[in-house]
Amino acid sequence: MPSIQFFPANITITCGPGTDLLDAARKAGVAIDAPCGGNGTCGKCRVRVRSGTVKSISVGGMPFDAPEGTVVLACRSRLGDNDAAVEIPKQHTDTGGKFAGSCEQADQAVTIGPGHVSPLVETRATRVARPEKEDGLSDWDRLCNALGDAAPEDASLEALQVLARTVRGSDGNVTVTMDDRKRMIAIASGGSGHTQYGLAIDIGTTTIAVMLVSLADGEIIGVKTDYNEQISCGLDIISRINYARREHGGDDLRNHVLNAINRCIRQLTTDHGVSPDDILCVSLAGNTTMTHLLLGLPPEHIRLSPYTPTLHRVPPMNAGETGLDINRNALVRFAPAVGSYVGGDITSGLLGTEMVSGDEQIQLFIDIGTNGELVLGNSDFLMTCACSAGPAFEGGGVSCGMRAADGAVEAVKVDPATGLCDCTTIGAVKPAGICGSGMISLLAELVRTGWLDAGGKLRRNTDCSAIRVDGRKAYYILASGAQSASDSAVELSEIDIENIMRAKAAIFSAIALLTRHIGIDIEDLARVCIAGGFGRFLDITDAITLGLLPDIPEDRFRYIGNASLTGAYLTLMSQTKRELQQREARRMTYIDLSNDPGYMDQYSAALFLPHTDAGLFPSVKKPQ
Numbered sequence: 001m002p003s004i005q006f007f008p009a010n011i012t013i014t015c016g017p018g019t020d021l022l023d024a025a026r027k028a029g030v031a032i033d034a035p036c037g038g039n040g041t042c043g044k045c046r047v048r049v050r051s052g053t054v055k056s057i058s059v060g061g062m063p064f065d066a067p068e069g070t071v072v073l074a075c076r077s078r079l080g081d082n083d084a085a086v087e088i089p090k091q092h093t094d095t096g097g098k099f100a101g102s103c104e105q106a107d108q109a110v111t112i113g114p115g116h117v118s119p120l121v122e123t124r125a126t127r128v129a130r131p132e133k134e135d136g137l138s139d140w141d142r143l144c145n146a147l148g149d150a151a152p153e154d155a156s157l158e159a160l161q162v163l164a165r166t167v168r169g170s171d172g173n174v175t176v177t178m179d180d181r182k183r184m185i186a187i188a189s190g191g192s193g194h195t196q197y198g199l200a201i202d203i204g205t206t207t208i209a210v211m212l213v214s215l216a217d218g219e220i221i222g223v224k225t226d227y228n229e230q231i232s233c234g235l236d237i238i239s240r241i242n243y244a245r246r247e248h249g250g251d252d253l254r255n256h257v258l259n260a261i262n263r264c265i266r267q268l269t270t271d272h273g274v275s276p277d278d279i280l281c282v283s284l285a286g287n288t289t290m291t292h293l294l295l296g297l298p299p300e301h302i303r304l305s306p307y308t309p310t311l312h313r314v315p316p317m318n319a320g321e322t323g324l325d326i327n328r329n330a331l332v333r334f335a336p337a338v339g340s341y342v343g344g345d346i347t348s349g350l351l352g353t354e355m356v357s358g359d360e361q362i363q364l365f366i367d368i369g370t371n372g373e374l375v376l377g378n379s380d381f382l383m384t385c386a387c388s389a390g391p392a393f394e395g396g397g398v399s400c401g402m403r404a405a406d407g408a409v410e411a412v413k414v415d416p417a418t419g420l421c422d423c424t425t426i427g428a429v430k431p432a433g434i435c436g437s438g439m440i441s442l443l444a445e446l447v448r449t450g451w452l453d454a455g456g457k458l459r460r461n462t463d464c465s466a467i468r469v470d471g472r473k474a475y476y477i478l479a480s481g482a483q484s485a486s487d488s489a490v491e492l493s494e495i496d497i498e499n500i501m502r503a504k505a506a507i508f509s510a511i512a513l514l515t516r517h518i519g520i521d522i523e524d525l526a527r528v529c530i531a532g533g534f535g536r537f538l539d540i541t542d543a544i545t546l547g548l549l550p551d552i553p554e555d556r557f558r559y560i561g562n563a564s565l566t567g568a569y570l571t572l573m574s575q576t577k578r579e580l581q582q583r584e585a586r587r588m589t590y591i592d593l594s595n596d597p598g599y600m601d602q603y604s605a606a607l608f609l610p611h612t613d614a615g616l617f618p619s620v621k622k623p624q
């Protein structure tokens with residue numbers, strides 16, 4: 001059988017002739033961005049043939065043999081009868097082409113102090129009486145007697161298998177761990193000195209974050225993050241739902257996300273010398289689709305009218321059922337969802353805001369990713385909706401778009417006189433593409449300096465060398481082929497600009513609609529909490545200039561980091577927060593924008609820079 005070798009990861013896999021290169025890469029654990037999920041429409045899965053020949057299909061649908069040096073789409077190319085090697089360009093690879101790295105995050109300031117912890121599982125130390133011939137009591141009977149009212153009502157088989165040995169050791173002193181269903185999941189010899197751990201997990205569409213926590217005092221032992229390997233099956237939720245409909249598609253997606261989570265768990269337990277068997281509970285937050293994919297539930301009804309998921313509230317499970325590599329009897333609790341597009345990540349994220357702490361001022365919570373999720377409210381009400389921002393801010397649907405990784409342009413300065421730009425890249429290396437914050441920065445600069453008009457058209461009839469006009473299309477060049485990390489220029493077309501404008505219009509129109517629903521003006525918002533990875537790098541002034549965020553004083557904006565992970569931590573360690581989350585989820589009113597007659601009007605009005613109603617953006621000055 002022929003083999004295919006992937007560079008720069010230098011990984012070789014043997015496959016049958018005819019295997020498509022994207023599938024081969026997935027099997028080999030090599031990352032190739034595939035925002036459209038392998039449909040041949042996004043053009044992002046480009047690879048260069050390094051040696052041998054692969055069988056490819058041209059844009060016009062003609063099959064051809066692609067020899068060494070040819071750039072082909074991995075999803076439209078197949079392995080022939082002989083060995084071949086391909087090179088994955090830099091913009092696809094954050095970690096040398098293999099999903100192995102971790103991008104640490106530092107915004108975990110919320111903790112629960114030692115005196116206030118009430119973790120998901122309860123630990124009790126007790127002394128079990130010796131067995132006596134006369135009383136006829138079993139080991140289980142004597143354990144339950146010792147625990148009195150706190151006795152377990154059920155037990156895992158593993159815990160029962162070690163019960164006899166454990167109660168006879170340490171002079172009958174044992175520590176029993178029970179989940180919230182009063183099920184004994186572990187028993188250990190000795191008092192309560194044995195350290196036990198829990199995990200808070202956030203499953204994002206792009207990133208997975210896992211936090212290891214000491215259950216005794218709430219101390220955060222460590223955090224690992226990694227890319228959600230499902231990216232190789234599609235960048236956004238809709239592509240993944242489509243992928244799940246393929247034969248074994250659901251299994252692939254489940255395995256990908258479990259690989260990423262379990263890799264983070266392995267790194268944490270190895271780094272901190274913790275036995276996975278001592279991890280006894282998990283609080284998990286993810287959007288509705290991610291939760292379905294993790295559990296192997298069919299996700300297709302989430303995207304088909306009437307948009308009904310299998311469930312909003314996942315019952316507690318044990319780790320063995322879910323596939324997490326920890327104590328198989330550990331309790332896994334899922335954050336409740338509110339709708340198909342407002343999931344547990346949002347009900348978790350809210351826990352770190354004043355909206356759920358009795359504040360009467362009206363605030364907005366917004367999580368910007370491939371979907372924008374919003375919650376508006378105060379201590380009296382919570383209204384929520386989701387809008388499809390599309391993958392533009394994550395690098396999809398934009399020809400030179402990429403995720404926030406080394407080589408991504410993240411900030412731009414444009415010279416008003418010449419129209420030329422000065423780019424700052426992540427990692428201070430040559431530009432390979434542009435990430436979401438870079439797009440916002442570039443467009444805001446072009447608008448401010450007058451090189452881009454309110455309709456998203458670049459200035460023509462100019463000798464500015466950064467603007468290339470080709471027939472009816474115009475492009476803004478951030479870096480020429482010679483200046484970029486590859487030999488191709490990094491440039492943004494007007495079609496790309498249109499896609500970014502659509503994404504920002506989707507978010508702003510959702511904000512406008514929610515405020516209109518409750519009868520307030522946008523300037524009445526007392527605070528805007530921005531969550532999610534994209535928000536971290538967002539320049540508020542630039543976002544207002546484009547009409548992405550409301551034009552209110554900057555000191556009312558607050559970036560709250562990975563709020564979903566923070567919420568998962570809080571619900572791992574506090575019964576009060578668990579009850580609060582259930583209450584808040586119940587009082588959230590979900591608005592389906594697709595059924596709202598006013599949404600399209602709001603959306604169309606927001607398809608300008610900043611907006612057709614300039615009065616909504618008084619601080620945004622017209623260029624001179």
Ligand code: FES
Pocket residue numbers: 033034035036037038039040041042043044045073074075076
């Ligand atoms: Fe290949 Fe989109 S074109 S994944």
